[in-house]
Amino acid sequence: MxxxxxxxxxxxxxxxxxxxxxLRTDGSEGExxxxxxxxxxxxxxxRGNLRRAVLxxxxxxxxxxxxxDLRGASLNGARLAGASLWEARMADADLxxxxxxxxxxxxxDLRGAxxxxxxxxxxTFRSALLDEGGTALAGTAG
Numbered sequence: 001m002x003x004x005x006x007x008x009x010x011x012x013x014x015x016x017x018x019x020x021x022x023l024r025t026d027g028s029e030g031e032x033x034x035x036x037x038x039x040x041x042x043x044x045x046x047r048g049n050l051r052r053a054v055l056x057x058x059x060x061x062x063x064x065x066x067x068x069d070l071r072g073a074s075l076n077g078a079r080l081a082g083a084s085l086w087e088a089r090m091a092d093a094d095l096x097x098x099x100x101x102x103x104x105x106x107x108x109d110l111r112g113a114x115x116x117x118x119x120x121x122x123x124t125f126r127s128a129l130l131d132e133g134g135t136a137l138a139g140t141a142g
Contacts, residue, residue, distance in 0.1 A: 009038055020049055041079075051089075061099075 012035075021030030033053040040055075044064040051069045056076040066086040070093050077097045084104045092112040102122040109129045 009040070012038075012040075016048070019053060023049065023051060 015033050018030040019033035022032050033050065035058050036054055036056040037058060039059045040063060041059045041061040042063060045068050046064050047067045049069045050073050052072040054074045055078050056074055057078060059079045060083050061079050062082040064084050065088050066084050068088045070088055070090045072092045074094045075098050076094050079099045080103050081099050081101045082103060085108050086104055087107045089109050090113050091109050094114045095118050096114050097117040100118055100120040100123045104124050105128050106124055106126040107128060111129050111131055
């Protein structure tokens with residue numbers, strides 16, 4: 001698996017370009033980005049378009065996802081501990097079982113996001129857009 005994760009990171013730019021094409025052409029060209037299980041810790045995806053990308057089990061700890069578009073993305077079991085998601089667009093994202101501890105989700109749009117089983121001790125949600133009951137995460141602050 002480490003070899004797969006390394007290979008995936010090596011061609012990350014190409015994968016993201018193919019994903020952008022897939023989004024622009026409504027799936028008729030390019031390819032949906034599947035970054036599942038990759039070690040992306042500490043990387044910058046500032047203003048990145050990861051809409052509908054698959055990031056299940058990816059390590060995005062301490063990553064910069066400020067202003068990123070993650071609408072409809074699958075982040076099932078992803079590690080986002082310490083990540084900055086300021087003003088991230090995460091509507092309808094699947095964050096089931098995600099690790100959001102100490103993440104900064106201030107001003108993020110989380111409407112319709114699935115947060116079942118997500119851990120959010122120390123995370124901040126100042127002025128975040130949440131569905132009614134969306135603050136029922138374990139250990140949320142802000």
